Amino acid sequence: MSAPDTRTLLAAAHAEVKAEIARTDTKTALLLAFVGAVLAGSWTVAKDMPPSVPAYVAGGLGMALLIAAAGLLLRSVRPNLRGRHGFPLWATLTAEEITATLSQDLSADIAGLSRIAVAKFTGLRRAVDLTCAGGALLILAALLAAGGAA
Numbered sequence: 001m002s003a004p005d006t007r008t009l010l011a012a013a014h015a016e017v018k019a020e021i022a023r024t025d026t027k028t029a030l031l032l033a034f035v036g037a038v039l040a041g042s043w044t045v046a047k048d049m050p051p052s053v054p055a056y057v058a059g060g061l062g063m064a065l066l067i068a069a070a071g072l073l074l075r076s077v078r079p080n081l082r083g084r085h086g087f088p089l090w091a092t093l094t095a096e097e098i099t100a101t102l103s104q105d106l107s108a109d110i111a112g113l114s115r116i117a118v119a120k121f122t123g124l125r126r127a128v129d130l131t132c133a134g135g136a137l138l139i140l141a142a143l144l145a146a147g148g149a150a
Contacts, residue, residue, distance in 0.1 A: 062137030
């Protein structure tokens with residue numbers, strides 16, 4: 001394989017990793033909005049429900065899991081200003097250092113960005129799991145409240 005082919009492949013891999021980070025951030029933002037809406041809606045419904053200890057316990061656990069999911073999502077999109085990639089790196093370099101850095105092999109940058117992408121994806125996956133569990137508990141709480149009211 002010739003040098004231009006390797007450079008082209010590295011540039012494509014670099015772009016792919018950056019695109020995956022962007023896709024993960026978009027999914028995270030959508031899920032965070034969904035979790036916020038579910039929390040707000042659940043609170044609105046729960047305050048008007050008749051008191052039922054089992055429903056309150058299940059609903060409280062569901063809300064706690066949704067709050068934990070929101071925390072994971074916020075952590076996933078939190079900017080990493082101490083990182084070696086992207087804006088923080090470029091902001092610390094002179095024009096000549098940026099040119100030298102860009103002319104070097106992209107392999108280290110791809111590896112670092114890939115670790116960031118995996119960390120973001122893992123946080124998103126855990127938040128989805130917590131959201132599903134929290135939603136199931138909220139449904140259980142609604143069923144318990146409906147069954148207790150009848």
